[in-house]
Amino acid sequence: MFFTWKAAMMSKLSLLPAVSTQDDSTVVGSDQPLIASPGEDVTLPCHITPSLSAVDMEVRWYRENLKIPVHLYEDRSDRTDVQDSDYRGRTALSRLGLQEGILSLNLRNLRPSDSGVYYCYATAGAWYEQGKTELIVRAVGTQPSISMDSTQGEQTRLVCRSEGWSPEPEVIWRDRDGNDVTSLSNTTVQRDSQGFLSVSSYIKIKQQSNVFSCLVRSKTPKPDWESKLHISSDFFPGVSGWVVFSS
Template sequence: MRFLGRTCLIVLSLLPAVSTQTDGSSVVGSDQPLIASPGEDVILPCHITPSLSAVDMEVRWYRENFKIPVHLYDDRRDRTDVQDSYYRGRTALSRLRLEEGILSLDLRNLRPSDSGVYYCYATDGVWDGQGKTELIVRGQC
């Protein structure tokens, strides 16, 4: 019984540190649309506030369909096998920025059809948050 009591005390003393790691954190996108031209590269802004490393999180960028990601980072790697083929080879996340809680997506070689709302979702399996950013790709004149 004495061992069980100590074990419970140790576990209980660790709980606040584990449960409050992401307490109060949120994912923030951009409140202003980004405007760019076809062929340009942009960075769709998104970050965790207050700053929290996302290296061990799932980070998912998507548009209308959560299950078909524009970009998926999971298990410490980019998951191009489930990425929307329309975006394959045109997106990137920075590992260094992930360490700082910056989830911004690099999107290259813009096309007019890239216009729309992009959602940035992050989860560690217990906590999750989502932000959004609108992209407007101007048509060619």
């Protein structure tokens, strides 16, 4: 009878789910970049697997410096006193999610400067693990404008300008036959106070070339902007007779 009861109990125990321990668990972020636009709210994914409560853990989100957290959860509270000031008031962890090992970070009101790799670090006692997630804050800038810059004694230049980009776009110049002549150009990039990028690119022109196009293209999938400049035969040696076409 004793052996029959013992066997029955062992059989029931074998049907119970296995209990995860810290040594069995790891922290996982996202293997794909998260793409969003300025002003949006996003959730940077991260979780412990197999599932394990993180309520009593230290959970730290950071970028380049572990000691300057984007968000720090410690002793069951959020440590805003040590948080990177750029993120203060814009981050949150789900208390219910922590119970299930979900460490995902809610980030509000995105800025272009938020683009980058985020590390999700969890520790309890001697155990620690971390995952990572890349965030791309993408903004398509303005339609590029092309103008002429002609200084006495200097070769005439075409200047292509566009602003409001994130991240840095690619600028491509083509001549009248569609040949890529970007290598002949010079491009500068400037960042404004909000983190948006402005590009200015110029290329020197010769009399025999009368059509140029300037393509400003996002490096992440998104519509491109292109402008073309037609220079009439009356332009040289004067400075009149040009038209900009946008597409």
